Amino acid sequence: xxxxxxxxxxxxxxxxxxxxxxxxxxxxxxxxxxxxxxxxxxxxxxxxxxxxxxxxxxxxxxxxxxxxxxxxxxxxxxxxxxxxxxxxxxxxxxxxxxxxxxxxxxxxxxxxxxxxxxxxxxxxxxxxxxxxxxxxxxxxxxxxxxxxxxxxxxxxxxxxxxxxxxxxxxxxxxxxxxxxxxxxxxxxxxxxxxxxxxxxxxxxxxxxxxxxxxxxxxxxxxxxxxxxxxxxxxxxxxxxxxxxxxxxxxxxxxxxxxxxxxxxxxxxxxxxxxxxxxxxxxxxxxxxxxxxxxxxxxxxxxxxxxxxxxxxxxxxxxxxxxxxxxxxxxxxxxxxxxxxxxxxxxxxxxxxxxxxxxxxxxxxxxxxxxxxxxxxxxxxxxxxxxxxxxxxxxxxxxxxxxxxxxxxxxxxxxxxxxxxxxxxxxxxxxxxxxxxxxxxxxxxxxxxxxxxxxxxxxxxxxxxxxxxxxxxxxxxxxxxxxxxxxxxxxxxxxxxxxxxxxxxxxxxxxxxxxxxxxxxxxxxxxxxxxxxxxxxxxxxxxxxxxxxxxxxxxxxxxxxxxxxxxxxxxxxxxxxxxxxxxxxxxxxxxxxxxxxxxxxxxxxxxxxxxxxxxxxxxxxxxxxxxxxxxxxxxxxxxxxxxxxxxxxxxxxxxxxxxxxxxxxxxxxxxxxxxxxxxxxxxxxxxxxxxxxxx
Amino acid sequence: xxxxxxxxxxxxxxxxxxxxxxxxxxxxxxxxxxxxxxxxxxxxxxxxxxxxxxxxxxxxxxxxxxxxxxxxxxxxxxxxxxxx
Numbered sequence: 001x002x003x004x005x006x007x008x009x010x011x012x013x014x015x016x017x018x019x020x021x022x023x024x025x026x027x028x029x030x031x032x033x034x035x036x037x038x039x040x041x042x043x044x045x046x047x048x049x050x051x052x053x054x055x056x057x058x059x060x061x062x063x064x065x066x067x068x069x070x071x072x073x074x075x076x077x078x079x080x081x082x083x084x085x086x087x088x089x090x091x092x093x094x095x096x097x098x099x100x101x102x103x104x105x106x107x108x109x110x111x112x113x114x115x116x117x118x119x120x121x122x123x124x125x126x127x128x129x130x131x132x133x134x135x136x137x138x139x140x141x142x143x144x145x146x147x148x149x150x151x152x153x154x155x156x157x158x159x160x161x162x163x164x165x166x167x168x169x170x171x172x173x174x175x176x177x178x179x180x181x182x183x184x185x186x187x188x189x190x191x192x193x194x195x196x197x198x199x200x201x202x203x204x205x206x207x208x209x210x211x212x213x214x215x216x217x218x219x220x221x222x223x224x225x226x227x228x229x230x231x232x233x234x235x236x237x238x239x240x241x242x243x244x245x246x247x248x249x250x251x252x253x254x255x256x257x258x259x260x261x262x263x264x265x266x267x268x269x270x271x272x273x274x275x276x277x278x279x280x281x282x283x284x285x286x287x288x289x290x291x292x293x294x295x296x297x298x299x300x301x302x303x304x305x306x307x308x309x310x311x312x313x314x315x316x317x318x319x320x321x322x323x324x325x326x327x328x329x330x331x332x333x334x335x336x337x338x339x340x341x342x343x344x345x346x347x348x349x350x351x352x353x354x355x356x357x358x359x360x361x362x363x364x365x366x367x368x369x370x371x372x373x374x375x376x377x378x379x380x381x382x383x384x385x386x387x388x389x390x391x392x393x394x395x396x397x398x399x400x401x402x403x404x405x406x407x408x409x410x411x412x413x414x415x416x417x418x419x420x421x422x423x424x425x426x427x428x429x430x431x432x433x434x435x436x437x438x439x440x441x442x443x444x445x446x447x448x449x450x451x452x453x454x455x456x457x458x459x460x461x462x463x464x465x466x467x468x469x470x471x472x473x474x475x476x477x478x479x480x481x482x483x484x485x486x487x488x489x490x491x492x493x494x495x496x497x498x499x500x501x502x503x504x505x506x507x508x509x510x511x512x513x514x515x516x517x518x519x520x521x522x523x524x525x526x527x528x529x530x531x532x533x534x535x536x537x538x539x540x541x542x543x544x545x546x547x548x549x550x551x552x553x554x555x556x557x558x559x560x561x562x563x564x565x566x567x568x569x570x571x572x573x574x575x576x577x578x579x580x581x582x583x584x585x586x587x588x589x590x591x592x593x594x595x596x597x598x599x600x601x602x603x604x605x606x607x608x609x610x611x612x613x614x615x616x617x618x619x620x621x622x623x624x625x626x627x628x629x630x631x632x633x634x635x636x637x638x639x640x641x642x643x644x645x646x647x648x649x650x651x652x653x654x655x656x657x658x659x660x661x662x663x664x665x666x667x668x669x670x671x672x673x674x675x676x677x678x679x680x681x682x683x684x685x686x687x688x689x690x691x692x693x694x
Numbered sequence: 695x696x697x698x699x700x701x702x703x704x705x706x707x708x709x710x711x712x713x714x715x716x717x718x719x720x721x722x723x724x725x726x727x728x729x730x731x732x733x734x735x736x737x738x739x740x741x742x743x744x745x746x747x748x749x750x751x752x753x754x755x756x757x758x759x760x761x762x763x764x765x766x767x768x769x770x771x772x773x774x775x776x777x778x
Contacts, residue, residue, distance in 0.1 A: 009697060016704065082747060083740040179741035186733075203736070210750045260729060269722060270729040293755065 057261050063203050063274055065253040068281030070219055070244055072289040073329070073517065078219045079245065081205040081280065087172040087185055089115075090198040098158040098166065108147065111194065112139045118184035119173055139172070146170045172199070175206050198266060207238070207245075214292050217335045217348025218515070219285075220245035220455075242348070244285055246456045249519050282520040286329035294648045295320045295332035298641040303336045303624060314338055315624040316602070319349035319495040320641055322620040322649065325506055325610070328514045330453075331618070332645070333496070351451075354461045354492040355604045355625060358588025359561075360634070361488040362426045365433075366414050367505050367546045368441045371538045374432040375414060377545050383409040383417065383425040393428055397479035403427050403487075407559065418549035421561045421585060423487045430486025435477050438485060439468060444509045444536070445501035447493055453515045461492035488588055499621045502608055505546065506616060508537030550582035551613045554639075561585040565607075565639040573647070581643055582616070583609030585634035594627065602627045607639035611646040620645050 001009070030048075037045035046052060066081035097107045116136035120128045144150065146168040152158065158165055176182060182201070189197050207222050209215065220243020227237040240246035261269035299320040307314040318336040323329060333350040340346045347353065369375035382389040385404060394403055409422045417425030433441065442448060448462020466472065467481040467490055484490035493501070496513060503511045518527040537543075554562035555578040562577075562585055569577050586606040594600045606623045610616035622638040751757060 013697075013700075077750070080747070082743045083736070085740065177740040177744045179737055182737045182740070186737075201733070208747050210747060211754065213756065261725070263722065263726075267726055268729045268733075269725040270732060271725075273732065 057263075058259055058271070059262055059268070060257040060259045061203070062255045062257055064205060064255045066205055066280040067207065067222070067238065067250050067252045068283060070250075070283045070285055072285055072287045072292075073331075074288065074290075076211075076289045078211055078215055078285065078287070078289065079207065079209050082177060082208045084175045084177040084204055084206045085182065086174045086202040086204050087176050088169065088200045088202060089172050090167075090169045090200065092167045092196040093158075093165070094193075094196050101152055101155055101158055104152075104158045105149070107193075108143055108149070109140075111197065112136055112143055114188060114191075114194075115139055115172055115185075118188055119176075119181055121180045121184040122178045123180065124178075135173075142170050143168075174204070176201075177206070205238075211289055211292075213343070214289065214296050215243075215287070216344045216346075217243055217351065218287055218292070218330075218333055219243050221344055242456055244283060244455075244515065247283060247454060247516065247519075250281065250283060279522050284517040284520060284525065286324075286327075286331065286514050286517055287333075288331045290652055291322060291645070291649055292332040292334065294652075295322060295334040295641075295645055298644050298648075299334040299336050299622070302622075302637070302641040303338075313626065313628050313630045316627045317349050317353055318622070318624040319353055320620070320622045320645065321350045321495050321499045322618060322645055323499055323503060323513060325503060325616050325619050328500075328503055328507075328512055329517070330496070330513055330515050331649070347457075349623075350495045351453075351455055351458055352494065353623070353625070354459055354494055355606075355623060356489055356491060356588045356590045357493050357498055357606060358488040358586035358604060358634070359421045359423075359426075360498065360584050360586035360606050360608050360621075361491070361501075362421065362486070363418055363546050363550060363584050364445055364501055364505055365426060365441070365486050366418060366429050367538060367542055368437075368444065369429050369432050370414065370545065371542045372433065372437055374437070375429050377414045380411045380413050381417070381425050381428045383412045383420075383422045383428070385424065389428070390424060393431055394424070394483065397475065397483075399479040399483060403483060409559075415545070415549045415552070418546070418584070419552045419555075419557065419560045421553075426486040427483045430482050431478060433482065435468070435474065435482075438482060441485075445504055446497060447491060447501065451494075451496055451500060451513055453496075453513060455515070459494065461494060461497060464490045488586060489590075495621055495623050498606075498608065498623075499619060502610075502619055502621070505538065506543060506610075506619070510536055547582060547610075547613075547616070550584055550610070551579060553585065554578060554581055554583055554609075561635050562639065564633075564636045565643065568636070568640065569643055575647070577643065579613050581609050581611050581646060582613045583607055583639065583642065585639060587633045587635075592627075597627075600627050603630075603632060605632050605634040605636075605638040607634045607642050609639065609642040609646055611650060618646055618649055620649075 037047050069077055069081070070079040071077055091111070093104065093107065097104050113136055116132045116139055119135045120132035122128070122131070125131050146164065148162055148164045151162065152165070160166070172185070176185070185199055186201075188194055189199055209219060209221075211219075221241050222238050222245050223241045224236050224238050226234045228234050238252070240250060244250075256275060258272070258274045260271045263269065299318050303315050303318045305312070315336075316338050318334075320332070320334040320336075321330065322332040324331055333348075335346070335349040337343070337346045337349070366375060370377055383405070384390070385402075385408065390403075403423050405420075405422050405424055407420070409416075409420050409425065412420060412422055412425050414425075414429065416422075417429065430438075442463055448460050450458060450460060463481070463485070467477075467485075472481075481490055500511070500513050503513065514528065516528050518525045520526070553560050554566050556566060557563060560566075562583060565585075566577050569575055584607070586604070586608075588604045588606075590602055590604065591599050592602050602625050604623060604625050606621065608619070608621045610619045620642045622642045624632075624638050626632060752761075
C-alpha cells in the first residue's frame with residue numbers, strides 16, 4: 001500500500017469514524033443538553049425520560065365486565081350480555097382541506113356519507129338506502145354540533161379559531177355488532193383521504209332477553225345512568241330496574257384494561273391478550289320457561305275470550321301464578337293488562353296488583369281456627385240467613401251490613417262451608433278467633449309482609465290500617481273486622497302473597513316463595529335455600545281436612561262453587577276433575593280509586609288450585625279484575641286457566657320424565673345459544689359452540 | 695491485513711445494526727398483524743353472539759308459528775290468484 005492509498009483509507013475510516021461521534025454527540029445533545037422537561041401543549045410539562053416515551057407508545061382500552069346471565073330452571077337463557085362496539089371517531093381535518101371553506105365542507109360531507117354507508121353495510125336490513133339516509137342525517141347533525149360549522153365564514157380559508165373547526169371527537173354509533181358494518185368501518189381510515197381520521201372501537205355490552213315477551217315482569221329490565229366519580233368524571237352505569245335484573249349480585253364488576261402499543265402514526269401493536277376475567281355470573285332462576293309460556297298463553301286467552309265478538313267486556317288486569325309446593329319455587333308468573341301499549345312498562349300484576357281476595361281466604365281461616373283448636377271440624381253450623389245461630393252469633397253484634405250468601409245454605413260443617421263457600425259459615429268460624437289470634441293469622445300467612453324475593457316496587461298490602469287499631473273496641477272488631485276477614489275483605493293482598501299463604505297452609509308458616517335457585521360464580525352454584533322442611537306446619541289432619549274439602553269444591557255437587565268448572569272442563573277436555581284437582585273459588589266486589597275515574601266498583605274473580613288432589617305438588621292461582629258492571633265469578637272465569645295450566649304442567653312433566661321431549665327445549669327444537677352462559681365471549685376469546693338446554 | 699479485518703468488523707457491526715433494525719421492524723409488523731387479527735376475532739365474537747341470539751329468537755314457538763302462518767297466508771294468496 002503506497003502513501004496515497006494509505007491516505008485515502010485513513011480519510012475513509014476517519015469519515016466513517018465521524019458517524020459514531022455524531023451519534024454520540026446527538027445523544028448527548030438530546031439526553032444531556034436538552035434533558036429535563038419540555039412544555040407540552042397541556043399545562044403539565046413533559047419529562048424527557050424513557051418512561052415518557054414508553055407511556056406515549058403504550059395505550060390501554062377498557063373492557064367492561066359483563067352483568068351475567070339469567071337462566072331458567074332448565075338452563076334456558078332468559079337474559080344475557082351481547083358484545084357490541086361503541087364506535088367513536090377522532091377526526092383531524094387535513095391542512096390542505098382547511099384552505100378553503102367549500103373544500104372543508106365537501107370533505108366533512110363526504111366523511112359523513114362514507115360513515116353512513118359503512119353503518120348501513122348490513123345485508124339483513126330491509127331497506128339499506130333508508131338506513132343510510134337515516135344515519136347520514138343523524139351524523140350530519142352530530143358533525144355540525146361538534147365541528148361548530150355554524151361559525152364558518154361563507155368563503156375563504158377556514159379560521160384557526162375555534163379549534164373545534166380543525167378537530168373533534170364524536171360518537172359515530174353505539175351497539176355496533178354486525179360484522180360487515182364493523183369491517184366497513186375498520187376499512188374507512190385506511191383510505192388515503194381519511195388518514196387523519198381515527199376510529200376507536202370501544203367494547204361494551206348490550207343486554208338481550210331472548211324470551212322477552214314472556215318475561216317482562218319476572219326477569220325485568222335494565223337501565224343506564226350517568227354516575228359521577230371522584231374528580232368530576234362521569235361514567236355510564238347499567239343497573240337493574242325491576243325483576244330479577246335488580247338482583248344486587250348481578251351488578252357488574254369493575255372493568256379491566258388491556259394494554260397495547262402504537263407507532264408514531266397511531267397504528268396499534270399487539271402487546272398482550274386480555275387477561276382472563278372472571279366467568280360471567282349466572283343467576284339460576286326458578287322459572288320454567290315452558291310453563292311460563294303456557295301461563296302467559298292461558299291468561300291472555302282467558303282475558304281476551306269473547307272480546308273480539310263483543311260478547312263480553314275484558315278485564316282491567318289479570319295474574320296467573322304457579323309454584324312448586326315442595327320448594328316454593330315460582331315456576332310461572334304471568335301478567336296481563338288491558339290497553340297497554342308497552343308491556344315492559346306496565347306493572348307486574350302477580351307482584352304489584354293489590355286486590356281484596358274474597359272467598360279464597362276461607363280455607364286459610366278455617367285451617368287456622370282448626371289448628372288453633374277453636375273450631376271443631378265436625379261441628380255443624382246453621383248457616384241459614386236469619387237462623388237462631390245467625391241471630392246469636394252475627395246479628396247481635398250490631399254489624400251495619402248483614403252477611404249474605406250467594407245461595408241459601410242450611411246446616412253445614414266446616415267441610416260444607418268450604419264446598420258451598422258460605423260467607424255466614426266462614427263468619428261463624430272467624431268469630432271463634434280472638435283479636436290476638438287474628439293478628440297471628442295475618443303474621444302466619446304473611447299478609448302485609450314482603451315476599452322476600454328481593455324484587456323492587458313490591459307493595460305489602462295487608463289488613464286495613466284501622467283493623468287492629470288500639471282504640472277499636474273488641475265488639476267493634478268482632479262486628480266488622482273479624483267477620484270481614486273471614487271471607488276476604490278489609491284485607492289487600494297480591495297474587496303472589498295469596499299463593500304464599502296457601503303454600504304456608506300446606507307446608508308451614510316458614511315456607512316462602514323462591515325466585516332464585518342460586519348464583520353461579522366461576523361455574524360454582526351457590527344455592528339459595530329451598531327444599532327444606534318449613535317450620536310451624538299445621539297438623540297433618542288439619543291440612544288433610546282442608547285439602548279434602550277443596551277437592552270436593554271441584555265436583556258435580558250442584559251446591560259446590562266449582563260445579564260449573566267441573567261441568568265445563570268435562571265438556572271441553574273430557575276430564576272428570578273431581579279427585580284430580582282441588583281448589584277454591586273467590587269473587588269479591590270492592591271500591592277502588594282509579595286515576596281519572598275516581599272511586600270505581602270492581603269485581604275480582606279468583607281461583608286457587610292444586611294438583612294432584614291427593615298429594616299436591618303444584619299450586620296455581622289466577623285473579624282477573626273487571627272494572628265495569630259485568631258480573632263474573634271465580635269458578636267460571638278465573639278457574640279455567642288454572643286448571644288448564646295445571647293439567648298442561650303435568651303433561652309436560654310426564655313428557656320430560658319419559659324423555660320424549662327435546663333435551664334442549666320445547667317442541668323438538670334445539671334452542672341452544674352459542675357459548676355457555678358463563679362465557680363473556682371477549683374475556684376468554686371466541687366461545688365454543690355449546691348448547692344450553694336442560 | 696489488520697485494516698482489512700477492522701473494515702470487515704466495521705461492516706459486520708453495520709450489518710448487525712441494520713439486521714437488528716430490520717428484525718425490530720419485522721417484529722413491529724408482526725405485532726401489528728397479530729393485533730389486527732386479535733381485533734378481527736373480537737369482531738367475530740360479537741357477530742357470533744348476535745347471530746346466536748337472533749337464531750334463538752327465531753326458533754321460539756311464537757316466531758315459528760308466525761312464520762308458519764305467514765307462509766300459509768302467502769300460499770293461500772298464491773292459490774287464490776291461480777284459481778282466478
